[in-house]
Amino acid sequence: MTYLAADDRYDTMPYRRSGRSGLQLPAISLGLWHNFGHTRPIETQRAILRRAFDLGVTHFDLANNYGPPAGSAEENFGRIFAQDFRAHRDEVIVSSKAGYYMWPGPYGEWGSRKNLIASADQSLKRLGLDYVDIFYHHRPDPDTPLEETMGALDAIVRSGKALYVGVSNYTSEQVKAAARILRDLGTPLLIDQPRYSMFDRRIEDDGLLDTLEEVGAGCIVFSPLEQGLLTDRYLGGIPEDSRMATSHFLDEERLDEATLERIRGLNAIAAERGQSLAQTALAWALRDARMTSVIIGASSVKQLEDNVGAIGRLGFDDEELAAIDELSIG
Numbered sequence: 001m002t003y004l005a006a007d008d009r010y011d012t013m014p015y016r017r018s019g020r021s022g023l024q025l026p027a028i029s030l031g032l033w034h035n036f037g038h039t040r041p042i043e044t045q046r047a048i049l050r051r052a053f054d055l056g057v058t059h060f061d062l063a064n065n066y067g068p069p070a071g072s073a074e075e076n077f078g079r080i081f082a083q084d085f086r087a088h089r090d091e092v093i094v095s096s097k098a099g100y101y102m103w104p105g106p107y108g109e110w111g112s113r114k115n116l117i118a119s120a121d122q123s124l125k126r127l128g129l130d131y132v133d134i135f136y137h138h139r140p141d142p143d144t145p146l147e148e149t150m151g152a153l154d155a156i157v158r159s160g161k162a163l164y165v166g167v168s169n170y171t172s173e174q175v176k177a178a179a180r181i182l183r184d185l186g187t188p189l190l191i192d193q194p195r196y197s198m199f200d201r202r203i204e205d206d207g208l209l210d211t212l213e214e215v216g217a218g219c220i221v222f223s224p225l226e227q228g229l230l231t232d233r234y235l236g237g238i239p240e241d242s243r244m245a246t247s248h249f250l251d252e253e254r255l256d257e258a259t260l261e262r263i264r265g266l267n268a269i270a271a272e273r274g275q276s277l278a279q280t281a282l283a284w285a286l287r288d289a290r291m292t293s294v295i296i297g298a299s300s301v302k303q304l305e306d307n308v309g310a311i312g313r314l315g316f317d318d319e320e321l322a323a324i325d326e327l328s329i330g
Contacts, residue, residue, distance in 0.1 A: 003083070005088060009055065013028070013058075014311060014314075017218070019212065025059050027286055027314075028282065028310065029060070029061055029093075029294070030059070031222060032060060032077060032297075033063070033297055035299045036072075037066070037069060037073055039067075039068055040299075049080055050084060051305065053085065055305070058092055058093055059092075060092065061193075062074055062095065062127075063097035064122060065100050065101065071126055077094075082128055094133050095133060097136035097137070097138040099115075099116075100138050100139060102119060112149075116137065116153065117156060130160070131162055133163050135153065136167060137168065146178060158187070166192060167193070168192065169195070171208070175192055175208070180215075189215060192218075193219075194222075196222075197221075197225065198266065199226045199229065199230065203219075209291070218290075219290060220294070221294050224295070225278055225282070226281075231277050232278075235264065262328065263277070265323075273313060278307055278310070279312075282307060286314055287315075287316055296308075
């Protein structure tokens with residue numbers, strides 16, 4: 001069935017500028033980390049992507065190793081994009097990344113020029129695109145000079161394979177160094193993608209938002225729901241089809257009674273706000289105006305719709321923030 005995008009798709013989603021760039025991203029972006037590989041039905045993936053775009057989610061975040069298996073999320077997104085979104089290419093932001101293990105041998109991971117340029121070419125082939133909008137270095141490389149890694153990102157932009165570049169999992173000091181090199185090369189750092197949630201405050205301790213503001217870059221965070229802990233998913237136990245039961249990324253040991261009590265308390269705060277816990281956790285992650293976007297995952301249209309519903313109430317008062325801090329800071 002031919003896809004016709006909703007006429008009102010831009011009516012409710014807030015868009016935020018990424019640092020001092022001209023690019024705006026939706027407050028909520030869709031990540032294709034877990035749910036868009038060959039192990040999931042393609043029609044479910046198509047339904048989620050269509051509904052996301054209809055809700056104003058214009059940014060789809062991928063990486064070369066997303067799946068499973070690695071590469072399959074890009075392949076599936078490319079198939080769906082060709083059928084449903086080709087006519088909307090200029091309305092869509094597609095991002096990809098490289099840096100984690102992708103193929104055997106010394107060139108299949110990390111941050112060498114060889115790895116990053118080869119990875120960009122492979123991703124474009126899987127996606128069926130001429131360019132991605134944002135290409136990230138996925139993690140710092142302790143052994144490759146940062147000048148080489150940032151030089152490769154600059155080369156990818158100059159070759160027309162990406163419009164902007166970003167980094168992911170970089171600390172404040174690493175961001176400062178990367179931004180300085182990229183600025184000198186003439187390709188500004190657009191954005192950093194760290195992990196952040198009520199239960200993971202490392203970027204606050206690191207002063208990352210201050211650093212990004214200083215260098216003129218935006219911030220887009222992954223795992224704002226702590227891979228499902230900051231939802232009502234586990235309040236009644238561990239469902240058989242949950243990430244905790246099926247994935248090695250979320251260990252059952254994390255769900256002890258003390259953590260459950262904290263989640264129950266946060267769920268009560270969300271209920272008082274008239275939101276689900278997931279919606280409150282996403283709104284909380286967006287509470288700072290310097291936060292460009294948060295990345296959500298979705299295994300169903302219903303889950304997507306509930307999460308995007310966070311935009312209905314993004315503000316917090318001081319009392320709510322204090323109560324959240326008391327429950328979320330371990």
